[in-house]
Amino acid sequence: MNPIPFSRPHIGEEEIAAVVETLRSGWLTTGPKTHEFQQAFAQAIGAVQAIAVNSCTAALHLALDALELPRDAEVITSTLTFTATAATIIHAGARPVLVDVTPDTLNIDPREVARKITHRTRAIVPVHFAGHPAAMDELLEIARQHGLRVIEDAAHALPASHRGRVVGTIGDVTAFSFYATKNLTTGEGGMLTTADSELADRVWSRRLHGMSWDAWRRYSGGGWRYDVSYPGFKYNMTDIAAAIGLVQLQRLPALHQRRREIATLYSALLSDVPELRLPTTRPDVEHAWHLYVVRLRPQRLRLTRDSLIEILKEKGIGTSVHFIPVHLHSYFRKALGVTEEDFPVASMAAETMLSLPLFTLMSDDDVAYVANTLRRILRHRRR
Numbered sequence: 001m002n003p004i005p006f007s008r009p010h011i012g013e014e015e016i017a018a019v020v021e022t023l024r025s026g027w028l029t030t031g032p033k034t035h036e037f038q039q040a041f042a043q044a045i046g047a048v049q050a051i052a053v054n055s056c057t058a059a060l061h062l063a064l065d066a067l068e069l070p071r072d073a074e075v076i077t078s079t080l081t082f083t084a085t086a087a088t089i090i091h092a093g094a095r096p097v098l099v100d101v102t103p104d105t106l107n108i109d110p111r112e113v114a115r116k117i118t119h120r121t122r123a124i125v126p127v128h129f130a131g132h133p134a135a136m137d138e139l140l141e142i143a144r145q146h147g148l149r150v151i152e153d154a155a156h157a158l159p160a161s162h163r164g165r166v167v168g169t170i171g172d173v174t175a176f177s178f179y180a181t182k183n184l185t186t187g188e189g190g191m192l193t194t195a196d197s198e199l200a201d202r203v204w205s206r207r208l209h210g211m212s213w214d215a216w217r218r219y220s221g222g223g224w225r226y227d228v229s230y231p232g233f234k235y236n237m238t239d240i241a242a243a244i245g246l247v248q249l250q251r252l253p254a255l256h257q258r259r260r261e262i263a264t265l266y267s268a269l270l271s272d273v274p275e276l277r278l279p280t281t282r283p284d285v286e287h288a289w290h291l292y293v294v295r296l297r298p299q300r301l302r303l304t305r306d307s308l309i310e311i312l313k314e315k316g317i318g319t320s321v322h323f324i325p326v327h328l329h330s331y332f333r334k335a336l337g338v339t340e341e342d343f344p345v346a347s348m349a350a351e352t353m354l355s356l357p358l359f360t361l362m363s364d365d366d367v368a369y370v371a372n373t374l375r376r377i378l379r380h381r382r383r
């Protein structure tokens with residue numbers, strides 16, 4: 001059996017040809033391919049506007065920056081996320097207020113969100129963990145009651161839907177990631193979607209230095225003169241990345257279907273392993289299946305998660321942990337004055353979670369090898 005990495009991008013001849021065509025076209029940076037990708041993406045998920053950027057981090061930062069938050073603003077987010085979700089709140093001049101997750105989906109707990117609202121709260125940033133949409137109805141209701149904006153971190157959630165509404169069309173703004181491991185990849189990249197035209201206008205300009213014209217429009221008839229109305233950022237997508245994205249977008253339904261099949265196979269093969277807790281899917285969602293996260297039941301095992309990772313590695317299986325929660329990192333612990341005990345569910349998950357390999361190039365045999373190897377190790381170390 002060849003080693004099975006945690007993830008591998010699914011790049012085919014079509015993506016390669018699209019990049020070569022773009023390289024030969026004479027236009028490398030934001031231009032016709034990016035514009036086409038934005039339109040195709042908006043159409044694919046039913047969003048009013050889609051703005052291509054060079055990462056999900058950039059999309060989150062732009063969205064929060066465009067809210068023009070007051071200096072003492074608080075923004076509520078899940079602690080079980082990648083650092084970028086919390087760091088961009090700080091970059092936008094606000095204070096992240098971390099909230100614990102629910103034990104089933106590991107998504108932000110709406111009751112905890114309601115408890116943490118103060119007169120300074122301005123926005124909520126739910127993270128659709130692993131591709132399972134957060135409890136959007138409850139969160140939108142809380143936001144409506146308190147006049148808050150909702151910026152969704154959908155780095156994992158393409159394509160996904162919640163009660164028939166597609167992620168990317170639910171909150172005020174949604175941020176997607178096209179990082180190398182993501183469900184759709186452009187190497188590095190991201191997309192911001194919104195139906196708020198005022199906010200979108202700010203994002204369009206701020207994603208490229210706060211200029212009134214982007215380079216493509218300047219050099220293709222827009223004229224050389226531009227104005228800078230804001231000290232903006234350098235967050236635009238290249239046409240090289242967009243060319244990959246256009247091909248990947250066409251293949252997204254098939255890629256998603258394969259992810260769903262792999263997740264279903266894992267669940268079937270592991271459902272009777274008493275030492276494991278498998279991912280749950282609430283009945284009213286379409287799961288993007290970016291990650292397949294199992295949790296160990298430590299009371300049943302003579303084995304830690306960390307040593308399990310090492311044993312799996314020896315057997316040629318790559319795994320990962322999503323995430324070391326924000327509240328456990330030294331910067332946030334100090335800056336926010338938070339402790340492990342403040343977030344019991346996420347702290348427990350941090351010790352027991354394991355993300356199994358999940359990528360579309362995996363064969364059914366690969367999935368079976370991972371599941372059976374895991375089952376054998378756990379049986380051997382049963383308490």
Ligand SMILES: Cc1ncc(COP(=O)(O)O)c(C=O)c1O
Pocket residue numbers: 054055056057058081082084085127153155156176177178179189190
């Ligand atoms: C939940 C979450 N948010 C944001 C990001 C940042 O995405 P990007 O690498 O595209 O900036 C990631 C990246 O892995 C993520 O997992």
